[in-house]
Amino acid sequence: MATILAIETSCDETAVALVKNRQVLSSIVSSQIDLHSIYGGVVPELASRQHLESINFCLAEAIAKANLAWQDIDAIASTCAPGLVGALLVGSTTAKTLSLVHDKPFLGVHHLEGHIYASYLSEPDLQPPFLTLLVSGGHTSIIHVKDCGEYEMLGTTRDDAAGEAFDKVARLLKLGYPGGPIIDKLAKEGNPKAFQLPEGRISLPEGGYHPYDTSFSGLKTAVLRLTQQLESQGDIPVADVAASFQNTVAKVLTKRTIKCALDYGLTTITVGGGVAANSELRSQLTAAATAQNLQVHFPPLKFCTDNAAMIGCAASEHYDLGHVSDLMLKVRSRMPIKDVMELYS
Numbered sequence: 001m002a003t004i005l006a007i008e009t010s011c012d013e014t015a016v017a018l019v020k021n022r023q024v025l026s027s028i029v030s031s032q033i034d035l036h037s038i039y040g041g042v043v044p045e046l047a048s049r050q051h052l053e054s055i056n057f058c059l060a061e062a063i064a065k066a067n068l069a070w071q072d073i074d075a076i077a078s079t080c081a082p083g084l085v086g087a088l089l090v091g092s093t094t095a096k097t098l099s100l101v102h103d104k105p106f107l108g109v110h111h112l113e114g115h116i117y118a119s120y121l122s123e124p125d126l127q128p129p130f131l132t133l134l135v136s137g138g139h140t141s142i143i144h145v146k147d148c149g150e151y152e153m154l155g156t157t158r159d160d161a162a163g164e165a166f167d168k169v170a171r172l173l174k175l176g177y178p179g180g181p182i183i184d185k186l187a188k189e190g191n192p193k194a195f196q197l198p199e200g201r202i203s204l205p206e207g208g209y210h211p212y213d214t215s216f217s218g219l220k221t222a223v224l225r226l227t228q229q230l231e232s233q234g235d236i237p238v239a240d241v242a243a244s245f246q247n248t249v250a251k252v253l254t255k256r257t258i259k260c261a262l263d264y265g266l267t268t269i270t271v272g273g274g275v276a277a278n279s280e281l282r283s284q285l286t287a288a289a290t291a292q293n294l295q296v297h298f299p300p301l302k303f304c305t306d307n308a309a310m311i312g313c314a315a316s317e318h319y320d321l322g323h324v325s326d327l328m329l330k331v332r333s334r335m336p337i338k339d340v341m342e343l344y345s
């Protein structure tokens with residue numbers, strides 16, 4: 001029942017949270033979306049500088065909202081991999097300093113483990129083994145969560161991540177950034193069956209298709225061609241295009257995940273990452289899982305995209321197992337999830 005102070009600064013959100021036993025005592029997220037949106041993507045140097053500007057304010061707010069004193073906090077955690085190095089350094093240096101000053105253990109956390117454990121925030125009794133569909137701005141992965149710290153990647157994307165596909169399609173439809181929430185909203189007014197789009201299956205050299213891998217670049221190109229063709233004929237029915245694209249992404253992710261769960265005999269599925277907020281994915285995956293007698297859990301909506309509560313949740317699982325990180329731990333821009341135990345000494 002540890003109380004963890006957690007910091008997340010791996011990309012363009014400065015976030016601090018206090019988490020106790022899968023309960024969020026406070027969660028502050030300061031987004032840099034406005035800062036980067038004029039460039040159409042995250043500018044690493046600007047991100048690090050903005051984290052420096054925001055981190056102390058977020059810390060103070062999180063501690064005040066939770067109404068805790070330092071002696072109530074058991075450990076301090078921060079995302080240490082993967083992510084933008086300069087951005088990760090701001091959060092990890094802050095966490096290490098607090099850990100030294102207040103004499104608390106420090107835990108470095110793998111960002112994707114945070115997305116995996118976000119579902120714990122809505123499911124107090126959930127325990128591995130289970131299958132996680134991780135769909136975010138940078139990842140589309142199907143992960144077998146065998147135990148805390150023990151992961152096997154069963155499926156991945158060969159090109160664009162699911163969130164990236166939403167962002168790119170929104171850009172070509174001139175809808176703004178980030179594209180996921182905008183397309184999700186607009187698709188409600190459109191016909192998801194208006195246009196037939198490719199599912200992006202990966203051929204295997206021995207014949208047939210990879211059962212769990214995805215590819216979204218062909219789908220994105222198909223949307224581009226479709227909009228060019230529609231434009232030449234008159235107005236683009238943007239809501240229909242958005243709904244058809246979203247329906248295809250949800251269908252692909254649902255098929256792959258359900259097949260993987262059945263093949264591996266896993267009866268519980270969790271979903272994490274920004275695209276876990278998508279309403280069509282939520283409804284298609286829930287319906288398909290129910291039809292197969294499988295359980296599916298999604299994080300609360302506000303903990304799908306980057307936040308520190310999910311980092312606190314992951315750290316809490318490691319803390320309970322006695323895992324602690326060295327204060328000399330270096331941040332890493334890349335780190336496969338299977339190597340996560342390298343963060344602990």
Ligand SMILES: Nc1ncnc2c1ncn2[C@@H]1O[C@H](COP(=O)(O)OP(=O)(O)OP(=O)(O)O)[C@@H](O)[C@H]1O
Pocket residue numbers: 011111115135136137138139162163164166167178179180181184273274275276277278279304305306
């Ligand atoms: N309702 C939604 N439907 C679809 N996509 C969404 C929705 N809400 C957010 N997204 C997408 O989620 C992505 C952001 O998610 P997240 O914050 O988890 O990614 P990230 O942290 O940038 O990537 P990673 O965790 O892989 O490093 C964006 O691409 C955004 O468009």
Ligand SMILES: [Mg+2]
Pocket residue numbers: 111115136137273305306
């Ligand atoms: Mg993320």
